[in-house]
Amino acid sequence: MRGRSIPDAFLANASFLALLLLFTGSPSIFQHCFARREFHHRPPPAGSHHPPPPAPVMQPPPSPASSSTFSVLDYGAVGDGATDDTKASAFGDAWSAACAVRASKLLVPASYVFLVGPITFTGDSCEPNMAFQVDGTILAHAAGSTAWNSGAVTQWLEFKNVRGLSIQGCGAIDGQGSEWWSGGSVTGDAKIGANVTVMGITIRNSPRFHLTLDTCRAVEVHDVAVSSPRDSPNTDGIHLAASVGVSIHHSIIACGDDCISIQDGCSDVFVRSVHCGPGHGISIGGLGKSGATAFVSDVTVQDITLNQTTTGVRIKTWQGGSGSVKNVRFTDVRVSAVKTPIVIDQYYCDHATCTNQTSAVAVTAVAYQGVTGTYTERPVYLACSDAAPCSGIQLADIQLSPVKDNSGHHLQGPFCWKAYGEVVHPVEPPVDCLRAVAP
Numbered sequence: 001m002r003g004r005s006i007p008d009a010f011l012a013n014a015s016f017l018a019l020l021l022l023f024t025g026s027p028s029i030f031q032h033c034f035a036r037r038e039f040h041h042r043p044p045p046a047g048s049h050h051p052p053p054p055a056p057v058m059q060p061p062p063s064p065a066s067s068s069t070f071s072v073l074d075y076g077a078v079g080d081g082a083t084d085d086t087k088a089s090a091f092g093d094a095w096s097a098a099c100a101v102r103a104s105k106l107l108v109p110a111s112y113v114f115l116v117g118p119i120t121f122t123g124d125s126c127e128p129n130m131a132f133q134v135d136g137t138i139l140a141h142a143a144g145s146t147a148w149n150s151g152a153v154t155q156w157l158e159f160k161n162v163r164g165l166s167i168q169g170c171g172a173i174d175g176q177g178s179e180w181w182s183g184g185s186v187t188g189d190a191k192i193g194a195n196v197t198v199m200g201i202t203i204r205n206s207p208r209f210h211l212t213l214d215t216c217r218a219v220e221v222h223d224v225a226v227s228s229p230r231d232s233p234n235t236d237g238i239h240l241a242a243s244v245g246v247s248i249h250h251s252i253i254a255c256g257d258d259c260i261s262i263q264d265g266c267s268d269v270f271v272r273s274v275h276c277g278p279g280h281g282i283s284i285g286g287l288g289k290s291g292a293t294a295f296v297s298d299v300t301v302q303d304i305t306l307n308q309t310t311t312g313v314r315i316k317t318w319q320g321g322s323g324s325v326k327n328v329r330f331t332d333v334r335v336s337a338v339k340t341p342i343v344i345d346q347y348y349c350d351h352a353t354c355t356n357q358t359s360a361v362a363v364t365a366v367a368y369q370g371v372t373g374t375y376t377e378r379p380v381y382l383a384c385s386d387a388a389p390c391s392g393i394q395l396a397d398i399q400l401s402p403v404k405d406n407s408g409h410h411l412q413g414p415f416c417w418k419a420y421g422e423v424v425h426p427v428e429p430p431v432d433c434l435r436a437v438a439p
């Protein structure tokens with residue numbers, strides 16, 4: 001398995017940057033699916049300093065009367081979980097047929113399991129407003145299968161250049177990742193993205209990231225469940241790259257890496273009412289690897305619960321990069337047995353040693369407003385760069401205490417290095433190391 005690239009479970013790629021019209025599909029299907037998830041929404045606390053940014057503009061759903069349904073069963077899919085349903089081109093043909101019709105529906109019917117190899121669904125010549133309705137299960141081939149083209153594939157289900165696509169339903173997308181995880185080699189570099197709404201579905205056991213949105217505009221992901229084990233490497237829940245106007249809400253994410261990862265080129269990202277755990281928490285970065293320039297701005301993360309994650313809300317940058325992270329707000333974040341709830345790490349390094357360098361991706365205007373709950377190691381860790389100290393950090397209404405049963409945990413106090421900003425009481429424990437003024 002060494003050297004094999006690891007495919008991301010599911011991705012959507014849009015190479016043009018215009019605004020996406022979002023369609024919500026059938027509300028009744030959505031409510032039915034969501035009934036089994038249990039995210040309890042809490043309103044944002046009073047006294048939030050800014051109103052939440054608007055979610056992407058929603059358009060009315062297409063008229064059901066105008067839609068036609070194309071079931072993969074009618075295009076030769078078997079759905080027995082053993083026959084390769086990409087070989088007979090069932091998915092490709094159903095996609096092409098649905099594509100030719102405005103507001104159509106490609107149906108992956110319930111009670112079937114479709115074994116599917118790597119496939120790209122290209123929307124260039126599609127009529128707009130298609131629904132990709134997943135009510136059954138789409139299953140990836142096991143790691144050693146020849147379907148993976150000698151491991152050259154870095155993505156599994158790719159949606160490219162799609163307009164107004166809604167990926168929806170009560171079904172599951174299952175990446176069968178366990179054999180990849182034990183393979184231990186992660187070389188995949190999937191470029192992925194979307195111009196779509198993703199709702200209702202479950203995405204589980206990806207070999208690598210579960211859902212990636214790359215080069216997307218006005219995307220909405222909601223009522224989605226992501227599930228893979230705590231020890232599955234590099235299995236980010238939702239990975240965002242170069243995407244603007246993304247709304248992720250009412251979703252439940254359990255995985256072995258970042259719950260939501262926000263990378264270079266992302267702005268106007270709104271994450272609300274999401275539960276994370278296990279996993280590594282919600283992360284901006286790592287940015288600036290190998291001297292890269294990276295920009296992330298205008299990110300709001302609100303009404304979040306994190307249970308047993310390694311970090312809560314984190315910004316991580318490599319030494320030697322340039323660019324900035326700015327205007328970030330973490331509001332109403334509830335942590336439970338999280339190792340380190342609040343983290344800025346401008347010395348991020350995922351291997352043993354990284355050489356010291358002077359430049360850094362700057363971090364400015366980051367507010368933490370209402371972060372409460374329990375930690376197992378350290379409440380606050382703000383390790384900022386000597387060359388580019390963090391500025392405009394606000395800690396307001398922080399109530400963090402050690403887990404009750406902290407046996408086996410080595411508790412540490414808040415840590416700051418070159419971190420500047422303000423503390424708005426109450427902040428418990430006190431974070432005296434956050435200095436008011438940059439020198």
Ligand SMILES: *[C@@H]1O[C@H](CO)[C@@H](O)[C@H](O)[C@H]1NC(C)=O
Nearest residue numbers: 277305306307308335336337
């Ligand atoms: C956290 O997860 C554990 C194990 O899955 C569960 O027993 C516990 O109830 C959860 N706690 C909260 C606060 O959700």
Ligand SMILES: *[C@@H]1O[C@H](CO)[C@@H](O)[C@H](O)[C@H]1NC(C)=O
Nearest residue numbers: 347352353354355356357386
């Ligand atoms: C980097 O700098 C730190 C702090 O000055 C020092 O402790 C560490 O040894 C340096 N690491 C390398 C690889 O030079």
Ligand SMILES: CC(=O)N[C@H]1CO[C@H](CO)[C@@H](O)[C@@H]1O
Nearest residue numbers: 014016018020021162163195
């Ligand atoms: C990238 C992409 O596909 N953008 C399209 C999203 O949908 C809107 C509305 O249909 C189009 O105008 C965009 O071109």
